[in-house]
Amino acid sequence: MKKKLGILISGRGSNMASLVEAARAPDCPYAVVLVASDKPDAPGLGWAEGQGIATFAQSPKGMAKADYEARIDAALRDAGVEAIALAGYMRLLSDGFVAAWRGRIVNIHPSLLPKYKGLDTHQRAIDAGDASAGCSVHIVTEELDGGELLGQVEVPILPGDTADALAARVLVEEHRLYPRVVAEWLNR
Template sequence: MTAPKRKVAILLSGRGSNMIALVEAAREPACPYEVVLVASDKPEAPGIAWAAAQGIATWTLSPKGIGKPAYEAALDAALRHAQAETIALAGYMRLVSDTFVAAWRGRIINIHPSLLPKYKGLDTHARAIAAGDAVAGCSVHVVTEELDGGEVLGQAEVAVLPGDTPDTLAARVLAVEHRLYARTLAEFVAR
């Protein structure tokens, strides 16, 4: 008898390329998770349109004008309604509150475009280039109250090439993110 697939919700704010990679991986019969909801703080996010076209349940709400507590309460209700067990942040550009993290403790993971603990926060590729790093990369980590500070579950390195710009490096890191995130999410939900 096959174990039931873990129910995953994906949060995004933009085009959703990591979400697409996770959805594509979930279509494989051996994948231990299924995507039950794609949610966004930006109703116009291209990733939402893609997910809806795939027949995946979607939820959107702009936090503008209602405040973070009301927004996160509505998001939490949508996640629970979808029976999500794990949340994957995939280009979700909002900081989640300590209250939200506490409600989902140990069940939220994120993909970050640096080799953590290096370069937490934004502008990671520019910072790696400015530091003269030979390698950059990405990390999947558990979300905690500390920004990009939770347990690192997986990492992948990408060489920094002569003449790299933040954009050229970002494009190569993103391609690696897609493979790393799908594999790491599968390992995470299976443990």
Template sequence: MPERARVAVLISGRGSNMAALLYASRLPDCPYEVVLVASNDPDAAGLALAKAERVPTFALSHKGMGRAEFDALIDAQLRAAGADYVALAGYMRLLSPEFIDKWGGRIVNIHPSLLPRYKGLDTHTRALEAGDRTVGCSVHEVTAELDDGPVLDQIEVAVLPGDTAETLAARVLIAEHQLYPRALANFVTRDRTPEAKLGRVREIATQLPGAEETISHGMPCFRVQGGKMFCYFTHDHHGDGIIAIIVKTSGPDEQAQLIDQDPDIYYRPAYFGPSGWVGVRLDSGDTDWDHVADRIELSWKLVAPRKLVGIREF
């Protein structure tokens, strides 16, 4: 299983959604782990649970501190814990623009309504007053606007006769506990799927002058103006379970040197290997896409006409 994403959870109270995320992370196929639970309230009940479950915690009251100042302290704790993502779970404090800029695209929140309906507080009261027959919960990305980021997933919950804001909230909370772990798992793996990785490779390769995509040997690949291939994308093509690109090298000597230097990333691909091509794995933890881009461009230069190489270098 690939290395799991490291998630920090921010809470302000009982931490029931934090607990749902934490216990889901104990399942063998969960793609994330909870590495820190932090709170702006040292008395938050969820901290005691996190400590009991041997999860590192951090707590500091925000009172008397500016928003950016406090968020800078939280940011330092997240980075010290090695967090890749941030999950808000009942964190009752608006985040500063500076914090969101630093963690943009890596923060999610759960909200007790079917967004974009009923942003903010008192969602259940507002839904009952509006006569809604269905409510629910949403997981969304966090942006600078309150509860306005892209919705990642939702669950609908029926309104029953005689429901109050309290009874409705209790039932929606059950749905939240089901939704959040799944949505977070999908969020942290969205860039790890073969389709997502092919998309990144396509973006890199097709930016090169004269490059076009085609299919060869049953694999997506990229060539120069209908001519020579310079990059193949392989996903379990030979039943090996590998997600990788296959690119040209200057020859067997460079191929062997790359494999010797970093055998966790480079390998000698079947069929292509004897011709000096090398495999670059995209499934070994976090992919260094700058390095991948360099290898694709070097491969392209080995087959591209001089006039195209000149355009690129110009």
């Protein structure tokens, strides 16, 4: 029986789409049962609805963080979600939310962790003179971009690279890495 995966997004959901596409394979160990967002107008929600996937959106504006997260948590639990994949979800989860889902949340991050936690990872790698950048999948813990590393892919930084050019090449690798690592993680 496939495990029920919930995906949290904030934007276009390209990594979400790669997870959904992979879930169509008969040997994939997960099925995407809910896509939820903190932005009701996130383009990825429309894409997910077009694929027949249930969606949930709740803006956190004007709400206490605990109330907002309680609504997201309830939507995930109501959908029977067993594991969560963050796919461009741009909100920091509270320690309480992480504790409630301990060991059952993964994230894809656009750097070779533990380097460049947080934002602006591509520009930071270029500014540091690194020969390569990349992406990492990790278990979400209370530490920002911390937790056990489950997989990484290295992408060379080319002469004259801009942050946008590097980000585009890294994103291609994210789309390959994330579905494979999520499947391996859920098969453990």
